[in-house]
Structures are given as structure tokens and as C-alpha cells.
Amino acid sequence: MEMIPADSLFAWACTRGIVLDPRYQPPQCLVYGAASNEPRWWDVPRQSDEVHRFIAHLLAGLGPWTECYVWRRGGTWVNDHPPRNRLEEARQLVAMGPPVPDGFAGALKYPAEELGLLAGRVTSQVLSGFCVSDDLFVLPDDGNHIVHTDHHGVVHVSSLDPAAIDRLIEHMARGGYPLPAELLDWTFKRPGWMK
Numbered sequence: 001m002e003m004i005p006a007d008s009l010f011a012w013a014c015t016r017g018i019v020l021d022p023r024y025q026p027p028q029c030l031v032y033g034a035a036s037n038e039p040r041w042w043d044v045p046r047q048s049d050e051v052h053r054f055i056a057h058l059l060a061g062l063g064p065w066t067e068c069y070v071w072r073r074g075g076t077w078v079n080d081h082p083p084r085n086r087l088e089e090a091r092q093l094v095a096m097g098p099p100v101p102d103g104f105a106g107a108l109k110y111p112a113e114e115l116g117l118l119a120g121r122v123t124s125q126v127l128s129g130f131c132v133s134d135d136l137f138v139l140p141d142d143g144n145h146i147v148h149t150d151h152h153g154v155v156h157v158s159s160l161d162p163a164a165i166d167r168l169i170e171h172m173a174r175g176g177y178p179l180p181a182e183l184l185d186w187t188f189k190r191p192g193w194m195k
Contacts, residue, residue, distance in 0.1 A: 001098060001117060002109045006075050009107040013069075016143030017160065027074030030137045030146055032160055038191050039158040040165060041150075042172060043180050044126055051126055054177060056119035058147070058155060061171035065140035068118055071107040072125075073135040078102060107139075122149060154184055 013019065013030065020028040045054050059068070072078075079102040092099060100108065110118040118138075125136050129151045138147035144164045148156040159165045169179060183190060 041154040052123040057175040067141040069139040077104045
């Protein structure tokens with residue numbers, strides 16, 4: 001894992017057509033500047049021990065990619081749960097890589113070889129996130145997908161390429177994670193793809 005300053009992330013993102021959502025005030029989402037297909041979403045499994053498998057499967061389905069960027073909504077990382085001892089520090093290192101310094105403004109970059117650590121970082125945030133600033137955005141280096149982990153208990157995926165979304169939908173279904181057939185709760189609007 002490598003820490004990337006925010007200006008470097010946005011310089012890269014701009015080359016892929018990815019921008020801060022101009023419709024909203026901070027903390028903003030990352031979106032495609034051009035019109036993308038309607039985002040799909042998957043409900044995060046209710047069983048916490050299944051969440052890591054779900055996240056790892058989703059990330060593997062975004063490929064092929066060589067690096068993924070992870071950006072926390074708002075851009076600043078908060079170290080809410082620093083390790084209390086060497087054992088906790090070692091567990092955290094094995095699960096998701098080195099700790100991110102409190103207040104770091106930027107993104108984390110994981111090479112494909114660290115898929116397990118990337119999945120651990122995202123899983124940790126999904127399990128503990130409860131507000132907008134806890135949302136994460138995962139951006140594969142090919143720019144074909146924007147993954148948005150949402151504090152409402154879903155993971156959204158956008159793409160400019162309809163074939164890329166179709167491949168991901170098939171990949172997720174093969175892993176036992178079909179698109180939802182019903183809205184998670186009243187805060188969601190029924191999308192066109194949900195019949």
C-alpha cells in the first residue's frame with residue numbers, strides 16, 4: 001500500500017473522466033464527469049463474517065487491474081481505532097496493511113498483489129461505517145469502474161462501459177451475489193434496472 005496525495009489522485013482521476021460530484025457540497029462523491037450508465041448496487045451481506053468474502057469477490061470482478069486507489073469521502077482519513085498494543089498492530093497490518101496516519105488527506109494505492117489487504121481495508125470500513133464521511137471510493141487504475149461503499153449498507157458500482165457492468169453483474173451472480181430485487185429501505189429510489 002502506498003499513500004498518494006489528493007492532488008496526485010485527482011490528476012490521475014481527471015485522465016479517466018472521474019471528478020468530484022459538482023451537484024453537492026463537500027464531502028462529495030466521486031463520479032464520472034460524462035454521463036455514465038445507471039449505477040448498480042449490491043446489498044452488503046447481513047452476516048459480518050460474509051462481508052470480507054463479498055468485498056473480495058467484488059474487487060476481483062473489477063479486473064483486470066494492476067492498482068486500485070481508495071479514497072475516503074471528504075478526502076481525509078481518520079484513525080478511529082488505533083491499535084492499543086503490538087498484537088493489535090500486527091493483526092491490523094496483516095488484515096489491511098499499514099495504518100493510515102490520522103488526518104492524512106489523499107488516497108491509498110494498492111497493487112493487485114495486495115487484493116487481500118485492499119479487501120480487508122474496505123471490509124473494515126464497511127463494517128464500521130455509519131455516516132457519509134465513512135463512505136469509500138475504490139478506483140481501479142483502468143478507470144472502468146467507480147465503487148462506492150455506502151453507509152446505508154450497499155455497495156454502488158458505476159461504469160462508462162455497459163459491457164464492464166454486465167461482466168461484473170454476471171461475476172457477482174456466479175459468486176452468489178445477484179443484484180437485489182427490492183429496495184433496501186425508503187431512502188432508495190427504484191432504478192430502471194430493478195423490475
